[in-house]
Amino acid sequence: MFFPLESVDFTKMLRLTAFLRATPAFLESVALSRNIGISAHIDSGKTTLTERILFYTGKIAKIHEVKGGTEVGATMDSMELEKERGITIRSAATNCKWKENNINIIDTPGHVDFTIEVERALRVLDGAILLMCAVGGVQSQTLTVDRQMRRYGVPRICFINKMDRDNANPQRALKMAQEKLGINAAFIQLNIGTSQDFEGIIDVIEQRAVYFDGKYGEQIRFAEIPSFMRDDAVAARKELFAKLAEHDSEMEELFLSEVEPTVEQVHAAIRRTTIANKFIPVMLGSAYKNKGVQLLLDAVSRYLPNPLERANGGYTVKRVVDEDGNKTNVKDEPTTLLTDDEKPLVAMIFKLEETQKTGFCNYLRVYQGKMRKESLINIRTGKTFTPPKLVRMHADSIIPIDEVKAGDICAIAGDVDASSGDTVMRAGPMQGTPVSCEDMYVPPRVISASIKVVNDKDNNRFRERMYAFMREDPTFSFFLNPETKENIIEGMGELHLEIYVERLKREFGIVAEIGKPTVNYREVISVRKEFDFVFKRQSGGAGQWAHIKGYIEPLPIDMSTEKGTKNKVTSKCSNGDVREALQKSFIKQFERKIFHGGELMGAPVWGVHAHLNGGAMHEVDSNDKAFTNATQELWETLLPQLEPTLVEPFMEVEMNVPSHCMTDVATEFAKREGIVQETSVNGAESTIRGETALDTMFGFITDLRKLTKGQGDFSMQFKEYRPMAQFKAQKRMDERNKEQGRKAYQLS
Numbered sequence: 211m212f213f214p215l216e217s218v219d220f221t222k223m224l225r226l227t228a229f230l231r232a233t234p235a236f237l238e239s240v241a242l243s244r245n246i247g248i249s250a251h252i253d254s255g256k257t258t259l260t261e262r263i264l265f266y267t268g269k270i271a272k273i274h275e276v277k278g279g280t281e282v283g284a285t286m287d288s289m290e291l292e293k294e295r296g297i298t299i300r301s302a303a304t305n306c307k308w309k310e311n312n313i314n315i316i317d318t319p320g321h322v323d324f325t326i327e328v329e330r331a332l333r334v335l336d337g338a339i340l341l342m343c344a345v346g347g348v349q350s351q352t353l354t355v356d357r358q359m360r361r362y363g364v365p366r367i368c369f370i371n372k373m374d375r376d377n378a379n380p381q382r383a384l385k386m387a388q389e390k391l392g393i394n395a396a397f398i399q400l401n402i403g404t405s406q407d408f409e410g411i412i413d414v415i416e417q418r419a420v421y422f423d424g425k426y427g428e429q430i431r432f433a434e435i436p437s438f439m440r441d442d443a444v445a446a447r448k449e450l451f452a453k454l455a456e457h458d459s460e461m462e463e464l465f466l467s468e469v470e471p472t473v474e475q476v477h478a479a480i481r482r483t484t485i486a487n488k489f490i491p492v493m494l495g496s497a498y499k500n501k502g503v504q505l506l507l508d509a510v511s512r513y514l515p516n517p518l519e520r521a522n523g524g525y526t527v528k529r530v531v532d533e534d535g536n537k538t539n540v541k542d543e544p545t546t547l548l549t550d551d552e553k554p555l556v557a558m559i560f561k562l563e564e565t566q567k568t569g570f571c572n573y574l575r576v577y578q579g580k581m582r583k584e585s586l587i588n589i590r591t592g593k594t595f596t597p598p599k600l601v602r603m604h605a606d607s608i609i610p611i612d613e614v615k616a617g618d619i620c621a622i623a624g625d626v627d628a629s630s631g632d633t634v635m636r637a638g639p640m641q642g643t644p645v646s647c648e649d650m651y652v653p654p655r656v657i658s659a660s661i662k663v664v665n666d667k668d669n670n671r672f673r674e675r676m677y678a679f680m681r682e683d684p685t686f687s688f689f690l691n692p693e694t695k696e697n698i699i700e701g702m703g704e705l706h707l708e709i710y711v712e713r714l715k716r717e718f719g720i721v722a723e724i725g726k727p728t729v730n731y732r733e734v735i736s737v738r739k740e741f742d743f744v745f746k747r748q749s750g751g752a753g754q755w756a757h758i759k760g761y762i763e764p765l766p767i768d769m770s771t772e773k774g775t776k777n778k779v780t781s782k783c784s785n786g787d788v789r790e791a792l793q794k795s796f797i798k799q800f801e802r803k804i805f806h807g808g809e810l811m812g813a814p815v816w817g818v819h820a821h822l823n824g825g826a827m828h829e830v831d832s833n834d835k836a837f838t839n840a841t842q843e844l845w846e847t848l849l850p851q852l853e854p855t856l857v858e859p860f861m862e863v864e865m866n867v868p869s870h871c872m873t874d875v876a877t878e879f880a881k882r883e884g885i886v887q888e889t890s891v892n893g894a895e896s897t898i899r900g901e902t903a904l905d906t907m908f909g910f911i912t913d914l915r916k917l918t919k920g921q922g923d924f925s926m927q928f929k930e931y932r933p934m935a936q937f938k939a940q941k942r943m944d945e946r947n948k949e950q951g952r953k954a955y956q957l958s
């Protein structure tokens with residue numbers, strides 16, 4: 211009988227944990243826990259797979275399909291909208307027990323507009339299942355989730371799903387993964403038949419066939435490998451050993467001395483190399499046809515790490531105060547958290563969510579210590595709160611619990627003063643040094659639209675909701691455009707914005723209309739200029755006078771992340787030259803006005819550093835107003851010399867089309883400034899991959915459907931912001947300035 215811990219290297223684990231104070235019972239229970247995510251390209255079958263996992267682990271009694279196949283929809287797609295559209299919008303957490311292992315699972319959305327959900331999940335998980343479609347292989351979102359997994363060093367198992375589909379080709383999928391993701395991977399299973407003849411699986415390690423009998427594939431039957439596949443099975447085993455030997459010294463030794471490793475040795479080697487991110491075991495099956503899922507669960511227990519084996523969950527934790535508790539003198543010193551329930555509590559809130567059924571929930575992962583319903587401190591705000599309720603999540607239901615131990619994932623039910631990404635510790639006499647878990651990657655919001663409530667009486671509730679959505683989702687924003695007085699929402703794509711408008715209506719009964727979505731251009735500068743600027747204004751009464759000296763320069767920008775696009779204003783001059791309060795007027799004008807709406811088209815300004823290092827004051831006429839106006843006029847006067855321009859979001863685009871339509875679609879894409887980077891033909895279906903500016907893609911779906919008689923589809927995802935060609939930038943500026951009644955700006 212299979213014992214999941216057979217391949218755990220206990221000696222190493224004990225060495226690693228020798229300095230822990232935790233009890234053996236705690237260590238044993240943590241060794242049996244897994245926190246995993248399931249991530250993939252859209253529609254690869256993540257929710258379908260999770261549904262099977264819940265069924266086989268006894269968590270649900272009946273399997274429900276996604277997309278209205280049955281009356282209720284999949285368990286994890288608990289939002290009405292998810293069930294209707296057959297897509298996952300929010301990541302959902304659940305937990306289940308497989309043999310001796312407790313598994314926390316997060317099913318994440320595949321659609322790129324909800325990428326932040328994947329980011330958040332991977333940030334706190336210890337391992338992942340990277341799902342691929344046996345027909346599509348590596349698709350655009352597969353590349354993204356792979357990048358996200360790498361960012362947090364998440365060990366993974368690859369599961370090639372949809373083996374029952376026509377044109378299923380696992381060899382091609384693996385080859386694509388090896389080439390495109392650059393991963394060291396090998397099959398640990400082979401398929402017996404494909405498409406409608408997909409019957410079962412060959413376990414390459416144990417050299418046996420596995421079939422899934424019964425209505426839901428719940429009865430596992432082991433058998434001899436069919437004779438026509440014996441050679442393939444032996445070859446695959448050899449190939450697997452060779453791959454493992456490349457990255458594991460124990461296997462290398464056996465391989466070189468031509469000694470056959472035992473089954474246990476192979477499992478142990480796969481576990482070591484998977485956890486070290488040197489190898490990815492590849493499995494296959496069909497979630498929909500109930501084949502292969504139980505073996506995948508075995509592999510989760512066997513090969514993915516337990517919380518003890520992932521220091522800090524794979525990211526940096528930094529001390530936020532010095533020894534005297536002085537927060538201004540922050541020490542950016544990485545430190546290590548220990549998965550030990552006896553150490554001081556450190557937990558991170560990775561997601562906030564409000565649903566009508568559960569109310570407000572703050573998902574968190576406990577990294578160190580244990581959490582109870584006692585006073586906690588939010589390290590970012592310094593504020594304390596007591597969790598109203600501690601709960602375990604299962605889709606949209608909650609189960610109250612008393613205590614959560616290190617290594618576990620749970621939620622605080624109730625609205626507490628926290629945002630996604632906050633670190634919490636126990637309040638009161640601080641135990642241990644306050645630390646902060648590092649922020650996660652948040653991509654810039656690339657699209658915006660005006661939004662208007664249909665019924666004025668809903669205005670206050672509407673605003674409240676919008677702010678609540680913003681707290682839940684850092685890739686969604688809501689603000690008032692001071693120039694046009696319109697309410698604006700920003701997000702990752704049209705679907706993203708649409709979903710929030712739908713949620714307003716369905717969940718809160720607020721009807722709102724959104725305007726035509728527009729692209730979020732940003733204003734940047736290209737060169738550094740010193741300034742020595744005197745401002746004078748005499749208008750009847752008291753005059754205004756200010757003298758400011760310093761420089762404005764472009765900062766290095768990382769145009770792929772929201773954080774990398776920050777501005778900075780600094781001042782370093784004597785109080786005798788410019789009083790501190792007036793230095794603040796300079797800083798304030800940049801931070802509150804100039805950076806929010808640039809001169810080119812009123813778009814936010816990115817990557818500007820303004821520095822004040824001198825100047826002068828007039829006894830009577832130098833005040834806040836004078837220095838504020840001086841700063842504004844300086845910016846407007848100096849701007850042409852700073853060689854400003856616009857940057858625009860560039861997207862990676864993947865089009866899946868019938869092969870005979872490939873040329874037509876590629877031509878249409880090229881008309882939209884698209885550059886085709888790769889095409890691949892897989893029988894009657896083909897894929898075109900390329901990149902283009904987001905603003906050329908509006909209405910593309912209509913043209914694509916026309917060209918492919920409704921059979922083509924595409925997905926795109928944000929890649930980075932890039933500078934725009936001058937003629938295009940000028941055109942976009944003229945259009946938007948005219949539309950919004952702003953004065954025109956001429957790029958030189």
Ligand SMILES: Nc1nc2c(ncn2[C@@H]2O[C@H](COP(=O)(O)OP(=O)(O)OP(=O)(O)O)[C@@H](O)[C@H]2O)c(=O)[nH]1
Nearest residue numbers: 252253254255256257258297298320372496497498
């Ligand atoms: N033929 C076949 N279809 C499958 C399989 N697994 C899932 N599907 C179907 O593929 C479609 C998408 O499945 P989902 O489980 O919603 O996929 P997902 O990855 O969760 O989708 P998103 O969350 O929207 O990205 C549904 O129609 C499923 O019934 C499979 O193994 N074989």
